[in-house]
Amino acid sequence: MDIHGEAGNPEPSSHGARTIPSLRWWIGGLLFASTVINYIDRQTLSLLAPYLKQDYHWTNTDYANLVIAFRVAYSIGQTLNGRLMDRIGTKRGLTLTVLWYSIVSVLTPLARGLYSFMGFRFFLGLGESGNWPGATKAVSEWFPKHERGLATALFDSGSSIGGAVAPFVVLWLYFRWGTRPAFVIPGLLGFAWLIVWRWLYHLPQDHPRIGAAELQMILADHKEDESPSKTTPRWRDLLKLPQTWGTIIARSFTDPVWFFIADWFPIYLVAKGIALKSGLIAVWIPFIAADLGNFFSGWLSGLLIKRGWTVGNARKALVIFGGCGVALLIPTIFTVNLYWLTLLFALATFSYASFTTIANVLPSDLYRNESVATVSGLSGTGAALGTIVVFELAGHLSDARIATGTHLFDPLMIIAGVIPFAGMILVLLLVRNTKATDQGLVRRI
DSSP states (O other), rough: OTTTTOSOOOOOOTTTOOOOTHHHHHHHHHHHHHHHHHHHHHHHHHHHHHHHHHHTTOOOHHHHHHHHHHHHHHHHHHHHHHHHHHOOHHHHHHHHHHHHHHHHHHHHHGGOHHHHHHHHHHHHHHHHHTHHHHHHEEEEHOOOOHHHHHHHHHHHHHHHHHHHHHHHHHHHHHHHHHHHHHHHHHHHHHHHHHHHHHHHHGGGOOOOTOHHHHHHHHHHHHHOOOOOOOOOOHHHHHSSHHHHHHHHHHHHHTTTHHHHHHHHHHHHHHHOOTTTTHHHHHHHHHHHHHHHHHHHHHHHHHHHHHOOOOOOHHHHHHHHHEEEEEGGGGGGGOOOHHHHHHHHHHHHHHHHHHHHHHHHHHHHHHHHHHHHHHHHHHHHHHHHHHHHHHHHHHHHHHHHHHHGGGGTTHHHHHHHHHHHHHHHHHHHHHHOOOOHHTTTSSSOO
């Protein structure tokens, strides 16, 4: 059943094939599945880190360098893969990137030490970085503007679902069969996804199974995207626009906080004196809270647009909510209680997800189809570079503060609470209608 009440028996499409009702939401579900698999693959190392550190005698700085190898590739890959998606199309672009990182994940058990693990993590980051530019472009191709927030929330929620599922999958595989299956089996999921993706994804106007009413709705909303030039704008032209910098900052000042939680949370809990087996709920709940935050933000911003708010005001309302809410990470420095920590991280990640859903939908709100993935990739590169800085701080500060016990990560918690608030202010200042809007370089928001 369609979210907006489309119903009835499937009818033959204009291509003669039987239609799939609410096809755009099946596409959205496939993007969600891609993100879940993406996150299970990348979480494997962080979940096994406490055990691999003992096996290979890694310090926190060594672990930080492993994660940074992924992030360096991720930062490069976001921009390159974003451009790739705009050049060769969403279907072929995501096919190449998912195939790449699935192969790398399956081969990771061949690593024998720090530097070989760093190499595999680097190549994994190159492939996985294509998910967000590709999914953002797919949303811009398949969804009208009042649904883009919810569609973005759907695929982006795969990160929190993947993060929540990963401990049960990866740790179960590790405790039962060891390191190799814990890396290989999650990697195989990408190959299964590719079979469905290659069959199901086409542009709306070319899809053999889309209904006439759904196609008309999508194309009517996209008429405003029609422009005389179909060439992809140059990077330097896009970077002259304040809206581009607002989009970059929206992710650069929020994603590093999420990636710190996702990649360092098991080590953080151990530093707080909480055993991973007894603290499994603490690993799980914040990811679910982030998932709820994604849908809350997408649903509420879409509702506000339907009630007459401008797209810009609807999106900014959720930016303010998210920027303020992430500051709840700061009180975590005052407690070692598992339940208080779980609650504070849950509220903070709910707020983060509300902010980042808007950060992810901004490229499709502001830019035409020829540059959506490029701008999304640029914002992802900014986020990855910010994450590298945070992870360097995490490694060096935690090693330098090893004697502080349960207060090991306190400075990082304060930083993680303040930076998204600063990002909120900058986004409000930069994402606005300007002369470039009147010239048709960006959409009116």
